[in-house]
Amino acid sequence: MKIRKVGVVGCGFMGAGIVQVCAQSGYEVVVTDISEQILSKGMVTIEYYLNRGVEKGRISQQDRDLTVSRIKRSLAQEDLNDRDLVIEAVPEDMELKRRVFVGLDEICPTHTILCSNTSCLPITELARATRRPDRVIGTHFLSPVPPSKLLEIVKADTTSDETLATVKEFGRSLRKEILVAKDTPGFIFNYLLLALTGAAVRLLEDGVASAEDIDKSMTLGLGHPIGPLALADFNGLDVGYMVSCAMYERSNDPCLAPSAMMKEMVDAGHLGRKTGQGFYKY
Numbered sequence: 001m002k003i004r005k006v007g008v009v010g011c012g013f014m015g016a017g018i019v020q021v022c023a024q025s026g027y028e029v030v031v032t033d034i035s036e037q038i039l040s041k042g043m044v045t046i047e048y049y050l051n052r053g054v055e056k057g058r059i060s061q062q063d064r065d066l067t068v069s070r071i072k073r074s075l076a077q078e079d080l081n082d083r084d085l086v087i088e089a090v091p092e093d094m095e096l097k098r099r100v101f102v103g104l105d106e107i108c109p110t111h112t113i114l115c116s117n118t119s120c121l122p123i124t125e126l127a128r129a130t131r132r133p134d135r136v137i138g139t140h141f142l143s144p145v146p147p148s149k150l151l152e153i154v155k156a157d158t159t160s161d162e163t164l165a166t167v168k169e170f171g172r173s174l175r176k177e178i179l180v181a182k183d184t185p186g187f188i189f190n191y192l193l194l195a196l197t198g199a200a201v202r203l204l205e206d207g208v209a210s211a212e213d214i215d216k217s218m219t220l221g222l223g224h225p226i227g228p229l230a231l232a233d234f235n236g237l238d239v240g241y242m243v244s245c246a247m248y249e250r251s252n253d254p255c256l257a258p259s260a261m262m263k264e265m266v267d268a269g270h271l272g273r274k275t276g277q278g279f280y281k282y
């Protein structure tokens, strides 16, 4: 099946980026959210990045204007009733996502593929909440979406090969390199990231080395652009702790066990860069 019309549910941090890359790649996009104010803020962000692209000569003024003209905003989920593919990017809450999927299943034509941008929740459970479990799949975009080179596609136990093939082609049309993962906690990217962060925190907790030296072992030793502890500070320790708890609960995998040190820091309000204190002081 050829995808032409795309829908995005949620115009927050990730949703706005997904809308931008889809519209820039020529798709007609309808984006929904719960308030006009949030939709406007999302559009301001998209236009800011497109304008910067024009200034830097990465895109032409005409492409910028065409991209913006392909985006329609709406407060009514019903406006997604003619889409070929819909990507859900609402907050990481299983009940909320399940409600969104049940609603989309009611509204969308039978051929519509429903995708979730979840970081670690089970896609198969979302798929089974619909009457089209073969046409539900994970499309885990990495942040920030426009410059990121990767799209991790998550095949639920119920996803058909045809849906996988269509979504792979769609992802390539967005100029992303495709990874395909099974529906396991954290898929590939977040599993590796959380396992590495957890190991780095354990080394710090056990007094094996300083935060600086642990990070340097990865930046200078493996060429990572940022060390795991500095990255955890950047992403927010509350977010990292919440994701590792959710993934551990689902898997019982010791590599994903949330660390006591991280919990203490979160309880003390040391959440990383955003509070000025995490593994480092800012």
Ligand SMILES: NC(=O)c1ccc[n+]([C@@H]2O[C@H](COP(=O)([O-])OP(=O)(O)OC[C@H]3O[C@@H](n4cnc5c(N)ncnc54)[C@H](O)[C@@H]3O)[C@@H](O)[C@H]2O)c1
Residues within 6 Å of the ligand: 009, 010, 011, 012, 013, 014, 015, 032, 033, 034, 035, 038, 089, 090, 091, 092, 093, 096, 100, 117, 118, 119, 120, 140, 141, 142, 143
């Ligand atoms: N932030 C990241 O770095 C990142 C990276 C990869 C994946 N993700 C995943 O992407 C998803 C979205 O994350 P985010 O950071 O963009 O969150 P966000 O809070 O910035 O955006 C979520 C948006 O969904 C909207 N929303 C809530 N309920 C809605 C509904 N019923 N209908 C329509 N819109 C609704 C909210 O108003 C908000 O604008 C999550 O599942 C998250 O785990 C996030």
